Amino acid sequence: MTRSRHSYQPRLGHGLPHDPLNAIVGPRPIGWISSQSARGERNLAPYSFFNCFNYQPPIIGFSSQGWKDSVANIAETGEFVWNLATRELAVAMNESSASVPHGEDEFTLTGLTALPGTQVNVSMVAESPVNFECKLTQLIQLQGADGGKIDQWLVLGEAVAIHIDHALLEEGIYQTARANPILRAGGPSAYYAISDELRFDLIRPDARKI
Numbered sequence: 366m367t368r369s370r371h372s373y374q375p376r377l378g379h380g381l382p383h384d385p386l387n388a389i390v391g392p393r394p395i396g397w398i399s400s401q402s403a404r405g406e407r408n409l410a411p412y413s414f415f416n417c418f419n420y421q422p423p424i425i426g427f428s429s430q431g432w433k434d435s436v437a438n439i440a441e442t443g444e445f446v447w448n449l450a451t452r453e454l455a456v457a458m459n460e461s462s463a464s465v466p467h468g469e470d471e472f473t474l475t476g477l478t479a480l481p482g483t484q485v486n487v488s489m490v491a492e493s494p495v496n497f498e499c500k501l502t503q504l505i506q507l508q509g510a511d512g513g514k515i516d517q518w519l520v521l522g523e524a525v526a527i528h529i530d531h532a533l534l535e536e537g538i539y540q541t542a543r544a545n546p547i548l549r550a551g552g553p554s555a556y557y558a559i560s561d562e563l564r565f566d567l568i569r570p571d572a573r574k575i
Contacts, residue, residue: 387413388551395450395549396427397458399472400438401487407479408434409461409471409490411450413549418521424502426521434467436518439501444485445522449495452545452558457492484526494530494544499523 373379375386387393396415400408412435414428425447429436439445450458457475465474472479472488479488482498489496499522507517533544542561550557 392548392557423524443501447497448490448493497524498526
């Protein structure tokens with residue numbers, strides 16, 4: 366099949382009204398990250414470059430454009446928390462992305478409840494139905510194909526404690542859609558939700574032989 370394609374080299378520009386990268390690689394789970402400085406200043410911010418990278422030990426990560434407060438706090442203390450962003454918490458999550466003066470507490474700004482962590486000295490979002498308490502494993506400055514360093518920082522952490530609202534478990538199985546997670550799409554404002562009506566199942570080829 367022959368397709369008509371728009372092709373471009375990103376370093377030379379995309380030639381479109383809006384960069385399509387974030388819309389193509391999407392929708393993406395949201396890294397709603399809480400952290401705390403060594404001085405005890407709390408921070409809460411969402412990151413759209415986020416995912417899970419390993420089962421055992423469970424390792425998650427997010428990438429920050431620039432050395433923001435989240436990265437600075439985690440580099441300083443080695444700890445952070447990921448909080449599941451849901452449809453019910455979407456407005457608060459978005460409000461926590463505001464550019465505010467250094468040291469201002471986004472928990473207070475958004476009216477969210479700060480719940481102390483059990484394994485890290487970082488507050489969790491009490492209203493979020495799932496929280497991962499994490500210990501920093503790697504902090505990596507990204508670089509381009511030419512080897513040049515870019516102002517983008519990948520934070521990887523091991524989830525040392527995981528908290529799940531019992532309402533999201535059915536016979537011990539986590540119900541993904543029941544949590545109403547929200548996912549980031551392209552453009553300045555687009556998000557998506559998921560539903561069981563859109564679910565489909567596929568069995569991996571190797572599993573069919575078992």
